[in-house]
Amino acid sequence: MKNSIKREQRKQVYSAERENFGQSVKKLILISEETVNALKQGKCVDGSIRMTPEGLAFRAYNHQKKCGSREPDKILYQTGCGHLKESRQRYRLWVSVPKAMGTCRAAGLMSQESNEMTNFLYVKGEEEEGGVVEFKR
Numbered sequence: 001m002k003n004s005i006k007r008e009q010r011k012q013v014y015s016a017e018r019e020n021f022g023q024s025v026k027k028l029i030l031i032s033e034e035t036v037n038a039l040k041q042g043k044c045v046d047g048s049i050r051m052t053p054e055g056l057a058f059r060a061y062n063h064q065k066k067c068g069s070r071e072p073d074k075i076l077y078q079t080g081c082g083h084l085k086e087s088r089q090r091y092r093l094w095v096s097v098p099k100a101m102g103t104c105r106a107a108g109l110m111s112q113e114s115n116e117m118t119n120f121l122y123v124k125g126e127e128e129e130g131g132v133v134e135f136k137r
Contacts, residue, residue: 028055035060077120081109084117093117 029049035058038045047060073085073092082095095113097106 030055030057032058032060076124077117079113079116082113082117084120091121 030052035045035047038060045060046063047058050057050059071088073087075083076086076091077084079095081097082093085092085094093114095110097109099106101109
């Protein structure tokens, strides 16, 4: 019986504190002019709010814009089940085989596609060095 009375009293005190909280505390949020102008234009502004001695301070995140200096990957060679791409630093080999073929046939086809693309790279490298290479399929 005692515990239930204490619990009810605590609930009443807690609800009274919540009701009076907004009235007793003044809220001041410091926002820069650039952020306010962006909000006036209807833009969404991401940022963080921190507690300072003056009040709450809002700091907008300064996201760096993506620079367009990165070129898209160039497709060097394309097969029936995949392709070979070249970026600034890497060669990317991609092969996709349907599961319905079965594990053994899929593995064999993936190996065959990989070998074909590897041979293409080998021939391309020899041509760049000035050598002549015969390529048989």
